Amino acid sequence: MPVTIKDIAKRTGKSITTVSRALHGYQDVSPETRAMIVRVAEEMGYTPNLLAQRLQKQRTDTLGFILPTFGPRFSDPFFSEFLAGIGNTAGEYGYDLLVSTQPPGEKELEVYRQKVMGRQVDGFVVVRTRCQDPRIQYLRKVQTPFVAFGRTEGDLDYPFVDEDGVAGMKMLVRHLLSLGHQHIAYISPPLEFTFARDRMRGVREALAEANLTLAEDYLAFGDLTQRSGLAQAQKLLSLSKPPTAIIAGNDLMAFGAMSAVQQRGLRVGRDIAIAGFDDIPMAETAHPPLTTVHQPIYKIGRMITDMLIKIVRGEPLETQQVVLQPQLIIRQSCGE
Amino acid sequence: MPVTIKDIAKRTGKSITTVSRALHGYQDVSPETRAMIVRVAEEMGYTPNLLAQRLQKQRTDTLGFILPTFGPRFSDPFFSEFLAGIGNTAGEYGYDLLVSTQPPGEKELEVYRQKVMGRQVDGFVVVRTRCQDPRIQYLRKVQTPFVAFGRTEGDLDYPFVDEDGVAGMKMLVRHLLSLGHQHIAYISPPLEFTFARDRMRGVREALAEANLTLAEDYLAFGDLTQRSGLAQAQKLLSLSKPPTAIIAGNDLMAFGAMSAVQQRGLRVGRDIAIAGFDDIPMAETAHPPLTTVHQPIYKIGRMITDMLIKIVRGEPLETQQVVLQPQLIIRQSCGE
DNA sequence: ATTGACATCCAAAACGTTTTGGATTACAAT
DNA sequence: ATTGTAATCCAAAACGTTTTGGATGTCAAT
Numbered sequence: 001m002p003v004t005i006k007d008i009a010k011r012t013g014k015s016i017t018t019v020s021r022a023l024h025g026y027q028d029v030s031p032e033t034r035a036m037i038v039r040v041a042e043e044m045g046y047t048p049n050l051l052a053q054r055l056q057k058q059r060t061d062t063l064g065f066i067l068p069t070f071g072p073r074f075s076d077p078f079f080s081e082f083l084a085g086i087g088n089t090a091g092e093y094g095y096d097l098l099v100s101t102q103p104p105g106e107k108e109l110e111v112y113r114q115k116v117m118g119r120q121v122d123g124f125v126v127v128r129t130r131c132q133d134p135r136i137q138y139l140r141k142v143q144t145p146f147v148a149f150g151r152t153e154g155d156l157d158y159p160f161v162d163e164d165g166v167a168g169m170k171m172l173v174r175h176l177l178s179l180g181h182q183h184i185a186y187i188s189p190p191l192e193f194t195f196a197r198d199r200m201r202g203v204r205e206a207l208a209e210a211n212l213t214l215a216e217d218y219l220a221f222g223d224l225t226q227r228s229g230l231a232q233a234q235k236l237l238s239l240s241k242p243p244t245a246i247i248a249g250n251d252l253m254a255f256g257a258m259s260a261v262q263q264r265g266l267r268v269g270r271d272i273a274i275a276g277f278d279d280i281p282m283a284e285t286a287h288p289p290l291t292t293v294h295q296p297i298y299k300i301g302r303m304i305t306d307m308l309i310k311i312v313r314g315e316p317l318e319t320q321q322v323v324l325q326p327q328l329i330i331r332q333s334c335g336e
Numbered sequence: 337m338p339v340t341i342k343d344i345a346k347r348t349g350k351s352i353t354t355v356s357r358a359l360h361g362y363q364d365v366s367p368e369t370r371a372m373i374v375r376v377a378e379e380m381g382y383t384p385n386l387l388a389q390r391l392q393k394q395r396t397d398t399l400g401f402i403l404p405t406f407g408p409r410f411s412d413p414f415f416s417e418f419l420a421g422i423g424n425t426a427g428e429y430g431y432d433l434l435v436s437t438q439p440p441g442e443k444e445l446e447v448y449r450q451k452v453m454g455r456q457v458d459g460f461v462v463v464r465t466r467c468q469d470p471r472i473q474y475l476r477k478v479q480t481p482f483v484a485f486g487r488t489e490g491d492l493d494y495p496f497v498d499e500d501g502v503a504g505m506k507m508l509v510r511h512l513l514s515l516g517h518q519h520i521a522y523i524s525p526p527l528e529f530t531f532a533r534d535r536m537r538g539v540r541e542a543l544a545e546a547n548l549t550l551a552e553d554y555l556a557f558g559d560l561t562q563r564s565g566l567a568q569a570q571k572l573l574s575l576s577k578p579p580t581a582i583i584a585g586n587d588l589m590a591f592g593a594m595s596a597v598q599q600r601g602l603r604v605g606r607d608i609a610i611a612g613f614d615d616i617p618m619a620e621t622a623h624p625p626l627t628t629v630h631q632p633i634y635k636i637g638r639m640i641t642d643m644l645i646k647i648v649r650g651e652p653l654e655t656q657q658v659v660l661q662p663q664l665i666i667r668q669s670c671g672e
Numbered sequence: 673a674t675t676g677a678c679a680t681c682c683a684a685a686a687c688g689t690t691t692t693g694g695a696t697t698a699c700a701a702t
Numbered sequence: 703a704t705t706g707t708a709a710t711c712c713a714a715a716a717c718g719t720t721t722t723g724g725a726t727g728t729c730a731a732t
Contacts, residue, residue, distance in 0.1 A: 366710060
């Protein structure tokens with residue numbers, strides 16, 4: 001039913017070739033013919049069939065993004081902002097965004113394979129890298145363009161954007177030390193994630209600077225959710241010698257920790273310090289506002305997409321590995 | 337470079353037709369030939385070129401979802417959950433999800449038009465409907481399948497899923513009334529959204545049942561963000577006769593209102609009641625936990641996608657308009 | 673009158689599939 | 703020997719584009 005280039009050809013009495021060339025501004029079609037064809041195309045409401053165009057041009061103008069969802073009640077404010085970043089940038093450059101949702105696991109890689117082999121996307125945005133990341137290994141192997149948010153173990157030779165988690169955590173821990181805290185606990189995200197190792201290393205190194213160590217019972221592990229932050233903080237608080245400060249590996253778990261503190265009738269920022277990492281929008285308006293390390297998620301989304309588009313277009317990349325320096329955001333959750 | 341059906345044909349000495357038919361399980365190819373072709377295809381690592389397949393089949397197996405982003409610091413936990421719902425369902429049925437981000441406005445409709453005319457998607461998920469929704473008018477006009485989350489004015493004859501906002505708000509207001517509140521303020525989302533009108537009507541009707549009205553200075557308007565909830569609540573609290581309860585039109589604004597209360601040194605749930613709407617995951621772990629009206633966002637995402645897929649496949653729909661009954665979630669933000 | 677240059681046009685191939693409408697063969701029934 | 707039937711195969715068209723490699727015509731210079 002929709003009007004094709006063939007319809008225009010018939011209507012104008014010109015050939016398919018000429019119509020195509022007229023609409024694309026080639027110089028070998030006379031001004032009058034072009035004007036006429038353009039007018040008719042407009043009148044008939046022509047829009048090119050992108051599938052046909054892409055099949056012929058052998059590129060998809062589509063970027064892939066596979067969202068790692070953890071369980072049905074998946075809600076990570078982190079991702080909506082990141083998605084806005086890639087979505088907006090892709091749109092500006094005329095790229096589509098193909099989104100899949102997949103929990104990490106075997107099937108995850110299957111989805112990548114399917115999109116790559118089915119030639120559905122020109123490249124991928126890979127997010128939340130793991131130390132040995134099969135996705136990155138695969139994409140490198142099949143030589144499909146991608147840009148990662150985060151590094152893997154060994155910092156191989158592939159493009160990524162990351163924030164320096166070690167430095168970020170060190171700033172945070174030093175801040176807590178400067179406030180007099182000696183008993184600092186840490187709730188870590190699963191260590192398969194590279195950023196989790198970095199952040200943990202930051203904690204350890206900063207403590208070491210003050211001749212302290214991270215005691216075994218002051219180290220807990222959560223799964224990035226608020227719920228797990230709450231559970232782990234409860235455990236920490238019921239130690240015989242509870243910490244005076246709890247750092248969570250991300251803001252969501254920090255919120256959970258705040259709840260745990262408040263459930264015990266303690267006041268966050270007075271009785272105990274809580275800090276997070278990421279600086280999601282809600283951190284600012286939490287009660288009390290959360291001290292955290294800022295990560296410009298939207299901007300990172302934009303940068304990554306910019307880089308990816310340059311790569312798929314074959315344009316040179318000035319820097320293919322970007323490590324952003326973090327910024328400490330001091331709010332009230334660690335006291336004044 | 338990638339292996340095509342033609343390569344297999346050459347390698348097996350069979351025709352393109354036979355290869356295609358063998359791989360699709362047609363009955364007019366001998367078992368031996370089929371086995372041979374399948375084996376070779378496997379060996380050569382064949383995967384069909386989806387673009388070519390779709391061009392030929394004249395359908396895209398792709399669903400469109402245009403995410404209304406408001407500003408760069410866009411973060412709506414609501415959407416990540418909803419996205420998980422549609423993403424998972426689409427994936428299960430073998431559909432791809434094409435996501436665009438676009439702030440509402442003229443360009444928004446342009447994106448719909450482009451996807452429809454470019455034959456990029458089989459149908460759309462439309463979210464956050466407005467009273468006179470140009471997207472719905474357009475999609476109806478061009479007869480493109482879609483399912484909306486939310487209604488428009490007049491409840492026209494199109495498929496949607498919605499929660500009964502009037503009933504939800506009535507439950508909430510009645511709850512507050514039963515706790516003795518007589519001075520209830522309401523922070524409404526922009527009234528262009530249909531759900532905002534419904535929720536407001538719910539507030540008004542429930543107050544009317546108790547022979548109360550919503551005083552003009554107890555009605556504020558926010559833009560769904562936490563920040564605006566905070567600002568509006570501050571305004572309400574500095575009235576000469578401040579309300580004893582503040583209802584926000586969504587949870588995010590309720591969180592903002594909680595911050596405003598706490599900034600004044602008041603205690604949410606004791607000195608003043610705060611309630612929201614949506615029951616996003618964070619509502620449960622907020623401090624204090626937020627009384628709100630539950631909306632099964634993930635499930636709604638799944639239902640909508642289910643319906644949409646049925647429609648694009650031409651299967652019959654048992655009910656094309658679903659209105660879910662809400663559930664009041666009583667937590668501590670309105671006192672015991 | 674040729675030649676060359678230029679402007680304008682187009683047929684056909686190509687992208688990788690699926691489907692249509694037979695063609696061929698073998699074998700049994702007449 | 704012909705006919706019918708079933709099994710197996712395939713050439714060609716189609717989906718809607720873009721691109722290649724000319725074809726044609728005009729006009730000025732020789």
